[in-house]
Every structure is written in C-alpha cells, then in structure tokens.
Amino acid sequence: MTRKLDEVQVSLRDVTKSFGAFEVLKGVSMDVRKGEVVCIIGPSGSGKSTLLRCINALVPINSGSIKVAGIEVNDKRLDELALRRRVGMVFQSYNLFPHRTALENVMMAPIHVLKQDKETVRKLAIKLLEKVRMGEKANAYPGQLSGGQQQRVAIARSLAMQPEVMMFDEVTAALDPETVKEVLIAIRELAEEGMTCILVTHEMGFAREIADTVYFTDRGVIVEYGPPAELFGNPKDPRTQAFLAQIL
Amino acid sequence: MTCKATKNSQGLQFGGTMPVLHPVRLPHKHFCPYSGVPYVNFHIWHGVLLIATLALVVTASASTGDQGRLGIWDTLVKWTPLLLSGFSVNLLMSIAAMAIGTVFGVILGLCQISLMPQIRTGSWLLTQIFRNSPWLVTLFYVMYVIPFEFDLFGTRIALSDWSKATFGLSLPVMANVSEIVRGGVQSIPAVQWEAARGLAFNHRQTLWMIILPQAAKRMLPPWMNLYAILTMATVLGNIVGVTEALTLTREIIAAEARTDLLLPLYGYVLLMFFLYVFPISRLTIYLERKWAVDA
Numbered sequence: 051m052t053r054k055l056d057e058v059q060v061s062l063r064d065v066t067k068s069f070g071a072f073e074v075l076k077g078v079s080m081d082v083r084k085g086e087v088v089c090i091i092g093p094s095g096s097g098k099s100t101l102l103r104c105i106n107a108l109v110p111i112n113s114g115s116i117k118v119a120g121i122e123v124n125d126k127r128l129d130e131l132a133l134r135r136r137v138g139m140v141f142q143s144y145n146l147f148p149h150r151t152a153l154e155n156v157m158m159a160p161i162h163v164l165k166q167d168k169e170t171v172r173k174l175a176i177k178l179l180e181k182v183r184m185g186e187k188a189n190a191y192p193g194q195l196s197g198g199q200q201q202r203v204a205i206a207r208s209l210a211m212q213p214e215v216m217m218f219d220e221v222t223a224a225l226d227p228e229t230v231k232e233v234l235i236a237i238r239e240l241a242e243e244g245m246t247c248i249l250v251t252h253e254m255g256f257a258r259e260i261a262d263t264v265y266f267t268d269r270g271v272i273v274e275y276g277p278p279a280e281l282f283g284n285p286k287d288p289r290t291q292a293f294l295a296q297i298l
Numbered sequence: 299m300t301c302k303a304t305k306n307s308q309g310l311q312f313g314g315t316m317p318v319l320h321p322v323r324l325p326h327k328h329f330c331p332y333s334g335v336p337y338v339n340f341h342i343w344h345g346v347l348l349i350a351t352l353a354l355v356v357t358a359s360a361s362t363g364d365q366g367r368l369g370i371w372d373t374l375v376k377w378t379p380l381l382l383s384g385f386s387v388n389l390l391m392s393i394a395a396m397a398i399g400t401v402f403g404v405i406l407g408l409c410q411i412s413l414m415p416q417i418r419t420g421s422w423l424l425t426q427i428f429r430n431s432p433w434l435v436t437l438f439y440v441m442y443v444i445p446f447e448f449d450l451f452g453t454r455i456a457l458s459d460w461s462k463a464t465f466g467l468s469l470p471v472m473a474n475v476s477e478i479v480r481g482g483v484q485s486i487p488a489v490q491w492e493a494a495r496g497l498a499f500n501h502r503q504t505l506w507m508i509i510l511p512q513a514a515k516r517m518l519p520p521w522m523n524l525y526a527i528l529t530m531a532t533v534l535g536n537i538v539g540v541t542e543a544l545t546l547t548r549e550i551i552a553a554e555a556r557t558d559l560l561l562p563l564y565g566y567v568l569l570m571f572f573l574y575v576f577p578i579s580r581l582t583i584y585l586e587r588k589w590a591v592d593a
Contacts, residue, residue, distance in 0.1 A: 108492055134498035145493035149511045159497040162507065211497060 059084045059246050060105060060215055065114035067100055074100045076270035077114070082215070085244045089257035089278075092267035093293060098250040101267070102217045105248070106137040119214055135164065138208030142220040144200040146192040152179065152203045153188040156210045164211070171210070178206040182236045198229025202236050209240075216240060218249040254297055258282050266290045327586065330520035332481025333429070333474045337586070338526040340579040345572055352565040359558040370562050377550050377563075384543035385570050391464045391542070392529040398468035399528075400521070403475025410480040413501065421476070428473035434534050440466030441538045460542070463535040471528055478520045482513035519586035526578045530571060543567050 182202040409421035
C-alpha cells in the first residue's frame with residue numbers, strides 16, 4: 051500500500067524499560083507518521099506488547115522519550131486523559147466489560163470520560179458497530195459473542211474515543227482461525243481510511259499486505275525495519291532471516 | 299465423556315457414537331474464596347433427619363410420660379407463640395447486625411484496596427483483628443465496653459442488651475464483609491483495569507463503573523453465606539442476657555420443670571433455625587455454582 055505520509059505522529063527515542071532486573075526494551079527509536087500503518091513483528095518476549103503499553107502510558111518507561119501528537123508521554127505531569135483519548139488500544143484478550151452490552155461498552159467512555167451528550171454518543175456508537183459489522187449484536191452481552199465478534203466490538207469501543215492513533219496488540223492471537231478474517235477486514239478498512247495504526251502481529255501475510263513499514267524486534271531492540279516487500283523479501287540481518295525462515 | 303469405537307472389517311472406526319463432551323455439573327466450592335469461611339451447605343435430607351429425630355423423641359417421651367400432664371405436642375404448641383417471639387429477636391438481630399456490618403465492612407474493604415499505603419495497612423489490621431477473634435469474646439468485650447446508657451446532648455439514651463449484642467455481632471460481620479469486598483475486587487482480572495485505563499477512565503471511575511459491578515456479582519454468594527452463619531450465631535445473645543429463642547427455651551424448661559421436654563424443645567428451636575437458613579443456604583450454593591462458570 052502506498053499513501054501520502056506527512057508529519058510524525060508518534061515518535062520514540064532511545065526508550066528503555068526494565069521489569070526488575072529484566073530489561074525489556076533496550077533503546078528503541080521509531081517514528082510513525084500520520085496515516086502510516088506500522089507492523090511490529092518478532093519472537094515472543096521481544097518487548098512488542100510492552101512497547102505499545104509504553105506509548106499510551108499504561109507502563110512507565112525508564113529513560114528516553116515518547117511523543118504522541120505533541121504530548122510528551124514521559125512527562126511527570128502527563129495529562130493521561132489527553133493522551134489516551136488520542137491513542138486507542140485493542141488487546142489480545144478483547145477485555146470488553148462483561149456486565150455491559152456491546153453498545154454500552156462502546157458508549158461508556160465517551161459519555162463518562164469525554165462527557166459527551168448521550169444521544170450523540172449513541173448515534174456514533176451504532177455507526178461504529180455497523181462499521182465493524184456488529185450492528186445487529188448491539189444489545190448482546192460480551193459473553194454471548196464469539197471471540198471475533200468481541201474483538202470487533204473492542205475495536206468499535208476504541209474508535210468511539212475518536213483517537214488519532216490505533217494500537218492493536220496481537221488482536222487475532224486468541225481467535226479461532228475462521229474469525230480472524232473478520233477482524234483483519236475491520237482493521238484493513240481503518241487503515242485504508244487513513245488511520246494511523248501500530249500493530250503487533252503474528253499474521254505475516256496480513257502485515258505484508260497492509261503495512262507501510264514493518265519493524266522486526268528481538269530481545270528489546272529493533273533489529274531491522276523497512277517496507278514489507280523489502281523486509282520480507284530481502285531481510286538483511288541474520289536474526290530477521292532466521293525468524294522469517296521459521297515462520298513463513 | 300463417552301468415546302465409543304466400533305470395529306468392523308476395515309479396522310477401527312468411529313461408529314454412531316462420537317466423543318462428546320457432556321455438560322458437567324461443577325462441584326461448588328466448600329469455602330468462600332475471599333473470606334475463607336466455609337459455605338453453609340444444608341440439604342433437604344438434613345431437614346428430614348431433623349424432623350424424624352424430633353418426632354421420635356416426642357413419641358418416646360410421650361410413651362413414658364405420666365398421666366394428667368399435658369402431652370409433649372400440646373406443650374410445644376402452647377409455647378410456640380413465645381418461642382416465635384424469641385426467634386423474631388434472633389432474626390431482628392441478624393438483619394440489623396448484617397446491615398451495620400455490611401455498611402462498615404464495605405467501607406473497610408474499599409480502604410483495603412486504597413491507593414494510600416497507610417489506609418491499606420490500617421484497614422487490613424482492623425479486618426484481621428475482628429476476623430480472627432472468637433465471636434463470643436468480641437461479643438462479651440462489646441457488652442462490657444459499651445455503657446448501658448449514655449448522654450447525648452442532655453438526652454439520656456438507654457441501650458438495650460439486644461442492641462449492644464447486635465453491635466457486637468456486627469463487628470466480625472464487618473471484618474468478613476471487608477475481606478469479601480477486597481477479595482471480590484482483586485478477583486477481577488487486571489486486564490479489566492488496563493482496558494479501562496486505556497479508555498482514559500480514571501481510577502475512581504474504573505473502580506465504581508467497571509470493577510465493582512462485576513465484583514458485586516461474585517461477592518453476593520459469600521455475603522449470603524455470611525448472613526446464614528450470622529443468623530445461627532445470634533443465639534450467642536443468650537449468653538449475654540438477650541431474651542431470644544434459646545433464652546426463652548431455657549426459661550420454658552425451668553418453668554415446666556420437666557426433663558422430658560429438653561430434647562423436644564431444643565429440637566424444635568433447631569428446626570426453626572433450619573427452616574429459615576435452609577433456603578438461604580440452597581440459594582447461595584446455587585448462585586455460587588451458576589456464577590462460577592461464566593464469571
């Protein structure tokens with residue numbers, strides 16, 4: 051895919067993060083431009099998920115800097131609300147709120163966090179659920195939905211905050227193979243509309259098709275990155291080669 | 299699970315019966331997962347056994363009884379209104395102690411999950427003290443610590459024994475409710491907190507709108523179980539001078555001066571408690587089992 055890319059929206063500089071003595075991120079730098087679709091691939095435990103959690107301040111970093119849409123994430127006086135309404139996050143385990151219906155899940159944050167008008171939010175929520183093809187299940191509880199359906203509701207829930215960047219943390223890893231596709235279609239549509247997307251994924255075919263840039267991480271560092279055709283077709287680093295040989 | 303393979307000339311093949319995972323009835327837990335209190339688990343046959351024993355005792359006593367005295371059944375019927383009035387005191391104490399204990403227990407439980415370490419430690423300590431003390435000792439302590447009357451802005455307010463005993467019983471209830479709240483909240487997966495924070499909910503909003511509504515469902519069976527235990531514990535009021543069912547039973551026995559009434563009367567009171575606690579116990583076990591699966 052080729053798109054016209056302009057200003058940098060997410061920027062990481064020498065980010066490090068340790069859990070106790072274990073160094074998860076050892077100096078990660080990357081730039082994500084507006085409208086860019088970035089896929090992060092790499093073996094388990096290479097710090098991919100932690101990286102995403104650092105970007106929306108779910109996990110504090112040890113050193114370096116992260117800037118999202120002009121907001122310095124590592125700032126002690128960080129306005130978490132301002133940051134998180136700009137960055138949507140979808141998790142591997144969907145994490146819908148089980149005591150609320152699909153529609154309520156989508157409506158909660160805009161109403162209670164952004165204090166938006168309930169009727170306006172309802173219209174937006176229904177529109178978003180229809181967008182991910184879950185309009186018919188608006189009144190179902192998460193427990194009544196399949197994994198793929200829950201994940202699509204989770205995407206709609208994040209979109210309801212009207213974020214500028216969407217992050218997807220292995221969102222298809224826990225799904226049945228037959229429901230993976232419906233989730234990937236929803237993500238692809240978002241990307242095509244120009245949403246800035248950062249995906250951690252094991253779906254190499256999908257990464258190749260959708261990404262503008264693919265990053266390969268291993269043991270807390272970015273080993274190699276580039277356009278998918280280049281990274282998948284002609285990996286330079288031996289570690290990338292070994293990883294891709296194993297997976298493809 | 300059944301797995302039946304039929305063998306024909308071609309070798310081993312699955313016939314009409316394929317392996318099927320049948321729905322299983324999960325065993326309920328024997329202990330409340332948060333407060334560690336054992337579940338009161340009455341079965342219908344407990345009641346059958348109780349009634350059968352009572353009937354046997356009454357019949358046996360009646361056959362050996364002297365002539366000219368009121369029969370056992372008639373004596374029981376005669377004293378039933380008084381016993382029920384005593385039993386209603388037990389119920390009143392149980393409801394009041396549960397209400398007080400729940401209000402303070404919820405507050406204490408929320409303090410146990412506070413973000414401030416001092417509040418957390420303090421409330422934890424308070425919870426542990428009252429949760430691990432014998433109920434009767436706490437009860438005695440409260441009876442002697444609280445004066446029988448006190449002045450409130452010049453008005454003399456007398457405190458009855460039953461209200462003091464109720465307060466004494468509400469303390470261990472408070473501590474157990476505190477543990478149920480803490481355990482219930484902590485049983486909600488951490489990813490729910492993460493998802494809420496990712497949607498820009500603050501700590502308070504997350505707790506009240508996302509975590510507590512889910513936890514409340516898990517807290518209900520242990521809370522109901524606690525009520526069943528408390529109801530049975532209200533007879534401790536007998537020791538500290540409250541005129542409740544057991545106190546009246548002893549007074550009736552003394553008044554009648556008949557030893558053949560001992561077993562029937564105590565059995566009768568036992569039956570009253572059983573009939574009240576039994577449905578609560580069954581409902582608790584039912585909810586515990588039902589919600590454990592989809593929680």
